Amino acid sequence: MAEHMTGLTEQLQTFFGRIRLRDTLGEEEEQALVEAASERITFAAGEDLVTEGDRPTRSILLTRGYACRYRLQKGGGRQLMAIHLPGDFVDLHSLLIKEMDHSVGALTECAIITFPHDRLVRVTERLPHLTRMLWLLTLIDASCHREWLAGMGLLSAAQRTAHLICEIYVRLEVVGLASGHKFNFPITQAALADAVGISSVHINRVVQELRQRDLISWENGLLTIHDWQALVATADFNDRYLHLVKEQR
Amino acid sequence: MAEHMTGLTEQLQTFFGRIRLRDTLGEEEEQALVEAASERITFAAGEDLVTEGDRPTRSILLTRGYACRYRLQKGGGRQLMAIHLPGDFVDLHSLLIKEMDHSVGALTECAIITFPHDRLVRVTERLPHLTRMLWLLTLIDASCHREWLAGMGLLSAAQRTAHLICEIYVRLEVVGLASGHKFNFPITQAALADAVGISSVHINRVVQELRQRDLISWENGLLTIHDWQALVATADFNDRYLHLVKEQR
DNA sequence: CGCGCTCTTGACGAACATCAAGCTCCGTGG
DNA sequence: CCACGGAGCTTGATGTTCGTCAAGAGCGCG
Numbered sequence: 410m411a412e413h414m415t416g417l418t419e420q421l422q423t424f425f426g427r428i429r430l431r432d433t434l435g436e437e438e439e440q441a442l443v444e445a446a447s448e449r450i451t452f453a454a455g456e457d458l459v460t461e462g463d464r465p466t467r468s469i470l471l472t473r474g475y476a477c478r479y480r481l482q483k484g485g486g487r488q489l490m491a492i493h494l495p496g497d498f499v500d501l502h503s504l505l506i507k508e509m510d511h512s513v514g515a516l517t518e519c520a521i522i523t524f525p526h527d528r529l530v531r532v533t534e535r536l537p538h539l540t541r542m543l544w545l546l547t548l549i550d551a552s553c554h555r556e557w558l559a560g561m562g563l564l565s566a567a568q569r570t571a572h573l574i575c576e577i578y579v580r581l582e583v584v585g586l587a588s589g590h591k592f593n594f595p596i597t598q599a600a601l602a603d604a605v606g607i608s609s610v611h612i613n614r615v616v617q618e619l620r621q622r623d624l625i626s627w628e629n630g631l632l633t634i635h636d637w638q639a640l641v642a643t644a645d646f647n648d649r650y651l652h653l654v655k656e657q658r
Numbered sequence: 659m660a661e662h663m664t665g666l667t668e669q670l671q672t673f674f675g676r677i678r679l680r681d682t683l684g685e686e687e688e689q690a691l692v693e694a695a696s697e698r699i700t701f702a703a704g705e706d707l708v709t710e711g712d713r714p715t716r717s718i719l720l721t722r723g724y725a726c727r728y729r730l731q732k733g734g735g736r737q738l739m740a741i742h743l744p745g746d747f748v749d750l751h752s753l754l755i756k757e758m759d760h761s762v763g764a765l766t767e768c769a770i771i772t773f774p775h776d777r778l779v780r781v782t783e784r785l786p787h788l789t790r791m792l793w794l795l796t797l798i799d800a801s802c803h804r805e806w807l808a809g810m811g812l813l814s815a816a817q818r819t820a821h822l823i824c825e826i827y828v829r830l831e832v833v834g835l836a837s838g839h840k841f842n843f844p845i846t847q848a849a850l851a852d853a854v855g856i857s858s859v860h861i862n863r864v865v866q867e868l869r870q871r872d873l874i875s876w877e878n879g880l881l882t883i884h885d886w887q888a889l890v891a892t893a894d895f896n897d898r899y900l901h902l903v904k905e906q907r
Numbered sequence: 908c909g910c911g912c913t914c915t916t917g918a919c920g921a922a923c924a925t926c927a928a929g930c931t932c933c934g935t936g937g
Numbered sequence: 938c939c940a941c942g943g944a945g946c947t948t949g950a951t952g953t954t955c956g957t958c959a960a961g962a963g964c965g966c967g
Contacts, residue, residue, distance in 0.1 A: 533790060556759075
């Protein structure tokens with residue numbers, strides 16, 4: 410067990426941080442999560458962590474890299490439905506949903522920690538407040554889905570792109586994974602296009618527009634926001650949907 | 659208390675049915691929900707059940723009518739993010755989310771039952787399996803959001819419209835609120851346009867196309883599906899995302 | 908050196924928004 | 938009884954956004 414836990418607690422700190430942004434997390438609760446953890450696995454960019462139709466027996470927590478939820482279309486199209494960052498409990502859903510209705514893929518090299526479902530169920534039997542915290546994390550995922558959905562209906566391609574950049578920066582920043590309005594973003598324009606819901610040709614023009622307006626630069630996988638206020642204004646970005654308020658839940 | 663419960667259990671049957679589609683629901687669990695219920699309220703079409711920015715102290719279960727989650731834009735646009743039917747626990751989210759990041763409105767006259775948050779928290783402290791069932795319902799909501807999101811990126815306006823019709827029919831049908839491929843759908847074309855994410859002019863043309871292809875008819879608030887197979891085919895509809903499988907969760 | 912992946916650019920077309928006008932239906936008040 | 942008005946539906950004309958097709962450039966990698 411000592412072996413098992415080497416480095417594990419450290420690797421879960423970002424995850425704990427994401428909970429502590431919203432409520433307090435007790436010693437016993439933290440310990441229960443550490444004990445529920447199982448394997449550590451890495452994936453190469455492009456690999457699937459979970460595939461549509463799977464019936465996982467464990468949930469996946471992302472500790473390193475960018476992952477995405479996505480759905481493929483018969484015709485060959487792809488739509489991303491979320492981008493996940495270190496500290497995200499990527500498919501906590503599968504604990505109750507059972508059969509995956511979408512896939513989770515690695516956008517970059519990824520490292521994960523797995524949590525067997527039976528251990529998580531035991532957590533729900535024993536620790537109601539921690540259960541609510543896990544539930545809350547999935548509710549915030551849903552809130553992000555709604556935000557993207559509203560963006561698809563109400564915003565232009567350029568606005569949605571700006572919005573996504575704002576979202577990722579804030580979510581990285583609040584857990585100390587980014588600062589100074591810049592962050593590593595080593596994904597392809599094609600992947601970004603699938604997230605924003607437009608073609609790869611068009612995302613290229615949108616990115617160039619954002620660069621020419623001097624809102625951002627993006628080279629060698631490093632994205633820099635030059636004018637945060639202006640980026641927020643064009644995207645009509647409001648972080649309320651991320652629920653970053655610490656209170657009793 | 660006898661007074662309080664008059665008719666209440668009956669009004670919750672559709673809700674219990676939605677849970678029983680996915681797992682068994684024990685006598686004690688059902689009773690706990692009945693006891694957690696509080697007021698019954700009705701709303702006229704167009705009224706808000708909850709408004710963006712509110713901090714509700716109770717959650718709302720819809721027992722009659724159509725409601726929707728929506729977000730407004732400064733410019734005046736509106737995007738629906740879900741349509742809710744009788745038996746849906748509409749803003750169970752607010753139990754943990756606390757501050758509403760969107761509004762819930764009545765598309766038709768609606769009747770609701772309220773559940774004070776403190777009573778629901780007590781349920782989570784006492785009944786882990788029922789807690790997981792409530793959690794599951796919010797996960798299925800999220801799954802619907804993802805489905806709509808994928809549709810926005812991958813499907814045409816006509817396909818999304820067909821998809822929405824399929825979704826509503828199935829969700830009504832599985833709890834016995836519709837059969838024979840028809841259902842009451844007394845909403846305006848403008849509201850449908852906001853759901854599909856297109857203009858009211860364009861939804862009109864889309865609806866006419868669906869009528870001319872003899873897929874549906876829709877008059878006096880009654881929508882009839884004439885060719886279910888063809889409608890499913892055009893929408894590329896697959897009900898997997900509704901998670902209608904009964905199993906241990 | 909050559910291959911493949913990503914990014915870039917131009918030309919053209921399709922899907923959908925916007926603007927504008929007229930329609931039907933229905934309730935309300937005279 | 939009809940006039941009026943509003944809400945929702947319908948239709949046409951025009952413009953914008955974005956998709957698709959096609960080609961080429963830069964670059965890392967074997």
